[in-house]
Amino acid sequence: MLNFNWRCISLEALMHKKDLTEFLKTLQILPGEIAAYEKIPAQEAKFGPWPKIDPRLSESLKKLGIEKLYTHQTKAIDLAMANKHLVVVTPTASGKTLCYNIPVIHSILQDQSSRSLYIFPTKALSQDQLAEINAITEGIDVSIATYTYDGDTPPNERSRIRAAGHVVITNPDMLHTAILPHHTKWIKLFENLKYVVIDELHTYKGIFGSHLANVIRRLKRICAFYGSHPTFIFCSATISNPGQLAEGLIEEPVELIAENGAPRAEKHVMIYNPPLINKGLGIRASSISATADIATQAIANGISTIVFTRSRINVELLLTYIREGLKKLRIDENLVSGYRGGYLPKERRKIERNLKSGKILGVVSTNALELGIDIGSLSLAIIHGYPGSISSAWQQIGRAGRRFGHSAAIVVASSGPLDQFIATKPSYFFGGSPELARINPNNLYIYVNHVKCSAFELPFSEDEPFGSTKPKEALEYLAQYDILHKAGSRYFWQSDSFPAQDISLRSATNDNYTIIDITEKHKPKVIGEVDRPSAPMLIHPEAIYFHDGKSYQVTELDTKGLRCYVKGVSVDYYTDADLATRLQVLDIFKEDGHWGLGEVLLSFRPTVYKKIKLMTHENVGYGQIYMDEEEMHTTACWFKLGKEFTDSLNESFLSSGLLGVSHLMRVVAPLFLMCDRGDIRVHHMVRDPFFETPSIYIADNVPGGVGLADGAFALKKKLIDAASEAIYNCPCENGCPACTGALGATMNAKYATIALLDILNTQEGLR
Incomplete structure (x- = not known):
């Protein structure tokens, strides 16, 4: 733990609670390093002309205090009312909701048969949006029926929603399993669908985005059958390619609105690096303990705080540590709560309500609360470890100070190489370009499953397109296995099963x-x-x-x-498992010098688990895991080390260097691929049986791949440069868990890793 004596603060001292400004000053004496401190200045609002909308809607908005609209709102409304597909990319709390609520409500006031479909990635966001639209429609003397349609909707209400819902608010999963397959019950919706709103666009990357693109292909196919051609309105946090991503999802041109007209209060952003406790080994004080200490003190001072961390286990560890700290200060430990996937829906809704009402002052969350769920106005965001992408980091930072007053965010760097890279190069964090969001709708596993779902919904003609693709080969395959029946030039569903229920949109498996x-x-x-x-x-x-x-x-x-x-x-311990991986190359798609891209077979199983002591994080034991091996076909890119460079190196040196380079690739690749570390697998072999030379593979951790390996292949030079920069900036002497992984310094891993990175650079230079 940090030796900062916060846990010995007297009750008398807490009688004089610090406000946020005073609290930030106390952080200057933390026993580590303030790697960066940026004050983001306030920004004045920029207003546009009032749009030409129904007077009743204008009056209702003015009753709610909305008498002016920001420039990005007026531009979005004008485009939507002109039936142009659009994507709005502005920061949190910039009023993106009005960009779609105004044209949607206007269309219903002009034509009572008009329908709109809102798609949000989570149920909690759907509930928030229901409240937002109801606040506007309550002031209008016209019936505008707005409903949420999700897994919690009672069966007796569903028929009323299908018949009378002007605005149906749902999520991709319900659209996939409950609306599209039963489109004959939703005729009024599909015949009159005017707008489709897709919020939190940046979340639809990787598997989730690849699935959604196919769900939209199915949606557009059904709309065309009923004679409607809806306008799509997207809203997103900042990413490099919002227009490209939106166009990839609907396969049509999309107008981009990226200039923010909303005001912004002053915000302080700090990157804190815990102190080095062993310079030779590059070991720093625990980032979890540092995060818990800062959060404990903030909550003790009455500062409303949200803590983000990357994993479920870290949510529970931080929650335990913060509650322990509050108990020692004789403060109610229930002022802080956890929030993550795995909690039951009722638990999550209760936590959201308690945050909004001020009943609790703090919450520890994974990225589940990163999205725009209304949890009230928080003053401080503490981010334990770099969350994996610049976009995600700024989303989390934006959770504090959403409505008014100045706010702050503290990024507590872990000892991981990516965190240390950002701590030593904060300009990348504050001035760097956000990442690309990648999807692959034509991933064979995903594509064939959605062709099957679409055939269940409507028969396919032989030459009928599916989005921008021709599915004839997939249809023939499904007919061959008696899932479809071909009669003349059309394919009809003939299987007994209901295909959508067996397909998860968020992972490779539905289980x-x-x-x-x-x-x-x-x-x-x-x-x-x-x-x-x-x-x-x-x-x-x-x-x-x-x-x-x-x-x-x-x-x-x-x-x-x-x-x-x-x-x-x-x-007094938690467990952490190790995974053993085997890899086999099945096919080579393309090669570029010593780099390649192709299909691979991955086999993996957990082997042992470590027992790690709470608070001190020392290893106190281990145990064996006996589970069956699993296999996965996916795509991977690889790079080989030429024999002319490696024949003179002994196997121990090679093994140390390959392990170090693999470790660096595992942590820098997500920077450029905009993915979580768990979305890729990095595997190395000292004697690769396929290429007969030392090799390192970067593979999609998804059956069939979603384009991450392709992205790594395209960005190979950047990956090598970033890995080199990360290890050269590490202050350790011979290698440490931060830069070379768990191998440590005993085998001079740092020298071996740098040598192999230099070989890679030399190979590239010789081409």
């Missing part, structure tokens, strides 16, 4: 494990869930599973029934 607490055997209760791909690492037998600050041990993992049984335990 989640249910977590069941059996501490009281006579009274088992469901406490959460874990997606199937994460299960081997998180809920293997004997794993410690945290939920709401409480620890449980996995007693049984039922892989067939997808159930995980846990019981409450009191332990």
